[in-house]
Amino acid sequence: MEVLEILREASNRIYKNVKDLAGTNDAAGDFGVGAGGDISRNIDIVAEKTVLDYLKEINFECIVLGEECGRVELSKNPKGFVIMDAIDGSANAVRGVPFFCSSLAFATENKLSSITDGVITNLSNGEMYWASKNKGAFYNNKQIKVHKKDPIYKIVGINTSGSSIELMNKLHPIFENYNHTRHFGANALEMAMFARGLMDIFIDLRNKIRIQDIAAGYVIVKEAGGMLLDANLNPLDTDLSYETRVSFIAAANQEILDEIMSQINS
Structure with missing residues (x-):
């Protein structure tokens, strides 16, 4: 089998x-x-x-x-x-x-x-x-496939559960400038929905996510044509240790990635 x-x-x-x-x-x-x-x-x-x-x-x-x-x-x-x-x-x-x-x-x-x-x-x-x-x-x-066209509504998935004040301040421009932000409470399923084209970008910069939460989403996102990066915008990769915690960004294309990151880094 x-x-x-x-x-x-x-x-x-x-x-x-x-x-x-x-x-x-x-x-x-x-x-x-x-x-x-x-x-x-x-x-x-x-x-x-x-x-x-x-x-x-x-x-x-x-x-x-x-x-x-x-x-x-x-x-x-x-x-x-x-x-x-x-x-x-x-x-x-x-x-x-x-x-x-x-x-x-x-x-x-x-x-x-x-x-x-x-x-x-x-x-x-x-x-x-x-x-x-x-x-x-x-x-x-x-x-x-991930959503490649210019969407009618730009939907930004973003996990901020338990975020520090510093991170929330950093992310504030996204909430201020984008009317359609989403987090539903299950990262893996949200990665799958992103891969299906239902979101344009999915962000988790808390450095809290475990490998078990994103392992299946990792291959599904990549095979759907999505970009999967770490907080430094390098290709996401790490070991499978229980101590490992990661941040990641799943983006449909370079354009939406650049657009969102310019908001975070402004």
Whole structure:
């Protein structure tokens, strides 16, 4: 079985196991702090267990890097890394806000740039985004591309949750000059929506985002023709460590990138 099909099947199983759990009392609970640094909720645990059980069932030789479970070695001779945020947008999922997803990616080495496959599933409705390196990005079997034309409404995705006053001051011109800024509470799904052409740029300059949150989005954005850069406007790349935190900018084209960065740096 191809790696992409494994990730897609794991994502489908997550959806089946959590779609009726979100927004209920059983979705919450406090299971301590997970490997990613956030409190693990019951819906997180159910979703991760679903993936781990499936990978064990098919004897997929890999190392899992999970948001909650941490590093789980399923083989002494792994083919690579499964990078898993089984529930991205846990707060939305627990409260029943219909914007949360699973994010699964596969990397052959300990680098973001070695990711070959990624799958993001909107767990509120089962819609799936996926990509494999050099094979394009897809949404529900239809190939997708970032928005290249001059849009009717310029939509700027921007994550400012927990931002410092200094960063908010730096970003203020964007909020002042652009009427349509968005953040929905699940970075992975927002990256997928950007890749589909629903946003023109997506920015997270907090230096807080974990690799699990962006691994699948990384390959989906790139295969959809998007630019993916770090805060210094260099191609985004890093190791897969739990200690690693990144800032990133996903832009549809150089024009929108230059336009937005001129606002931030003015």
